[in-house]
Amino acid sequence: MLVFDSELHVLTLVFCLLEFGMCCYQLVHYLSFPQDKRRLWYLVLLVLLVFYNITGGLFPDPRIEISVRLQNIIAYGSGFLMASYFPFYFYKAFKLQKLRFHAIYGVQIFLMLPYIFFFVLIYRITGNLEFATSYGMIVPGLYSVFMFITLLNAIRIKIGLRKKSPYPYRLVHMIMVYAAVSPWICMTVFAYFNIAQWIEVLVTNSGFVIITGLFIARSVKHSRLQMAKKLGKKQERKKLFSRYCESFNLSRREREIALLICKGMPYKDIAQVLFISESTVDNHVQRIFLKTAVNRKMQLQRKLGFIHLRLK
Numbered sequence: 001m002l003v004f005d006s007e008l009h010v011l012t013l014v015f016c017l018l019e020f021g022m023c024c025y026q027l028v029h030y031l032s033f034p035q036d037k038r039r040l041w042y043l044v045l046l047v048l049l050v051f052y053n054i055t056g057g058l059f060p061d062p063r064i065e066i067s068v069r070l071q072n073i074i075a076y077g078s079g080f081l082m083a084s085y086f087p088f089y090f091y092k093a094f095k096l097q098k099l100r101f102h103a104i105y106g107v108q109i110f111l112m113l114p115y116i117f118f119f120v121l122i123y124r125i126t127g128n129l130e131f132a133t134s135y136g137m138i139v140p141g142l143y144s145v146f147m148f149i150t151l152l153n154a155i156r157i158k159i160g161l162r163k164k165s166p167y168p169y170r171l172v173h174m175i176m177v178y179a180a181v182s183p184w185i186c187m188t189v190f191a192y193f194n195i196a197q198w199i200e201v202l203v204t205n206s207g208f209v210i211i212t213g214l215f216i217a218r219s220v221k222h223s224r225l226q227m228a229k230k231l232g233k234k235q236e237r238k239k240l241f242s243r244y245c246e247s248f249n250l251s252r253r254e255r256e257i258a259l260l261i262c263k264g265m266p267y268k269d270i271a272q273v274l275f276i277s278e279s280t281v282d283n284h285v286q287r288i289f290l291k292t293a294v295n296r297k298m299q300l301q302r303k304l305g306f307i308h309l310r311l312k
């Protein structure tokens with residue numbers, strides 16, 4: 001079922017809309033926290049997938065005011081580009097060191113070079129798409145099989161290493177990783193045999209759905225770990241602050257007041273918080289200054305290590 005009087009299948013359109021919405025959502029999150037490289041790699045994957053779906057769905061169409069040859073070059077190019085980025089994404093996102101050569105150099109040599117030679121050059125000159133797909137897919141097809149095996153092996157090694165860590169992969173997680181990789185090898189098969197658009201879209205995008213699930217799961221897990229680290233650091237900072245106070249023999253009340261002073265709270269507010277008079281606060285402050293041998297708030301902050309600890 002085609003839409004908009006074009007070659008675009010309705011299933012392709014649905015996936016494009018979903019992925020475009022996800023792309024916008026991830027872009028907003030990435031812009032708010034650009035240090036999150038995992039989200040950046042996932043965002044690039046999303047953009048390439050949307051481009052792949054649109055070009056593969058719309059092209060070739062003689063009614064479009066672009067030459068059919070150029071449409072085919074763009075359509076096949078989006079597929080090759082997507083296939084080339086896939087190993088890089090797994091190399092970076094899942095830290096699969098075994099894929100480093102393939103992610104950086106292998107895909108350029110065995111995927112992009114055949115595409116440039118057979119599609120950008122030969123097909124552009126001769127216009128013989130059958131020749132380009134018949135011979136231009138041989139090396140990428142063989143490399144895809146080899147790369148697929150290498151990728152599975154790298155994942156297996158990674159899973160084996162994680163068994164010894166406090167956070168090993170679960171069986172469901174392992175199955176999802178393998179399932180996410182599987183559609184990648186089908187891309188050259190689809191290009192060679194010119195499979196129906198809806199089948200191609202369904203298979204390739206199913207891998208994206210699984211990758212999205214993995215990305216969300218890893219993001220949630222990463223956020224929890226970061227939160228746990230922050231809480232741990234906060235507790236450690238409080239302990240250090242207490243040690244500083246103990247070294248100066250500050251009483252419990254003096255520690256409370258010292259903490260509030262270091263946070264920049266005025267004496268009047270301290271009195272209200274602790275339900276004591278302002279003069280009592282002043283007396284405690286004088287004793288704190290005497291014990292710590294300071295006469296200014298800034299000096300007290302340094303003496304108790306508050307500036308470095310940044311207690312909240």
